[in-house]
Amino acid sequence: MKPLLTTAALAVVAFTVSIxxxxxxxxxxxxxxxxxxxxxxxxxxxWTYPANTRDGYVLEDGTLILTLTKSGKHKGGAVVSIAPDGSESLIWKGTQSEVNSAQPTKEGNFVITEAGNNPRLLEVTPAGKVLVEFPLACQQGNHHMQTRMARKLDDGTFLAPHLLDFAVYHxxxxxxxxxxxxTTAAGDPDHKIHTWPFTAIRHGEGQTLVCCTHSNRVVDFDSEGKIVWTLTNDDLPGDWLQDPCGAQLLxxxxxxxxxxxxxxxxxxxxKLFEVTRDKKVVWQFADGQGHGIHHFQxxxxxxxxxxxxxxK
Known part of the structure; x- marks a missing residue:
């Protein structure tokens, strides 16, 4: 990908890489x-960008799609597109508390979630025209803990992790x-273990990999909803699962x-690490910084x- 050396690159980040x-x-x-x-x-x-982001994608032509955290400029969050030449355009301006994800679809649209008093999922065109809209069946008391990485599946349906509902909804x-x-932990009906689903990845024959943030585990459900694979810190060289938010299946x-x-x-x-199905670590990235990576590609x-x- 061609580096995007725009004015955004003036937000210099100092890295002490220990790969x-x-x-x-x-x-x-x-x-x-x-x-x-x-x-x-x-x-x-x-390349660097001078704003806090929730999620992001790099498209085939080098365009970046970024989900922006709410700020003074975008009080309800936003989704922006940055072209390879550095030009930036607004796809969606959040209308509630937060915008938490924006997935590019094969049709060229974007799947967006808004958190707030009326949590909802939308599919919009690059120009922001709403094609699909429906309410999300998550709790409404805590906006920030409503939902995260919603994704459109190949069959036109949607997956949406709902954190405080302890479930990935289809x-x-x-x-x-x-x-x-x-995602409730076995033997924990009172949810003392915070198995909050954050990222849900559909793969294989109807399997779904789920990052359960705060409980420091990743689980894989089969097509019948049974957990068939689990990764915890007991499987790793150290306590490397520390609030595992994002994941990508290669x-x-x-x-x-x-x-x-x-x-x-x-x-x-x-900050990032790669594991095989038999839980062997084959790559890791650390930068010596205190700030984390929310999601990635x-x-x-x-x-x-x-x-x-x-x-992802």
Missing amino acids: CSAQETKHSFLACGSHTYIMGEDGKPS YGADGKVLGKLD PNGNLVITSYAGGRKDRNAP IITTNGKKVAGPAN
Whole structure:
């Protein structure tokens, strides 16, 4: 991807990268959070953006789609598009408390969630025309903890993780609830363990990988809703799952996970790491900073562009 050396790059981020040079796997990636940037495979940022972001995508032509955290400029959050030449355009201005995700669809539209008194999912065109709109069946008392990474599936239905409802909801195109995956920890009906679903990735034959933030676990449901795979810190070299918000399933079947709280207590803790299905760590990234990565997209691996739309 061509570096986007725009005026946004004036927001310089100082990185102390501690990626092990002996790693055979090297990735470049887009990082979203309090610091927004593209990190090269060489461990150096090629582009930065001066705003806090919730989610982001790099499209095939190099265009970036960023979900902006609410701010003085965008009091309800926003979704913007940044072209390869650096020009920025507004896709959606939030109308409630927050905009938490914006997924590009194969049709060229965007799936957006708004949190607030009337939480809702929308599918809009690049010009902001609403094509789909329906209310989300999540709790309304805590806006920030309503929903996160909603995604449109290949069949035209939608997945939306609802944090304080401890479930990933499956919606039809008309907003009807078709089903849900309960992320409640076994033997914990009172939800003392905060298995809040954050990112839900549909893959394989109806399987769904779910990052359960705050409980520091990632689970994989089969098509019948049974948990068939779990990753916790007991499976890793250390306490690397520290508020695992985002994840991306790579074409080779490996999973990359971000720990949003990684670095707060231990500055050398990985911000991102890649594991195989048998839980072997094959890549990790740490930058010595206290701020975390909220979500991300792996762009290249060992010099080659990651094929297909990002499954994240």
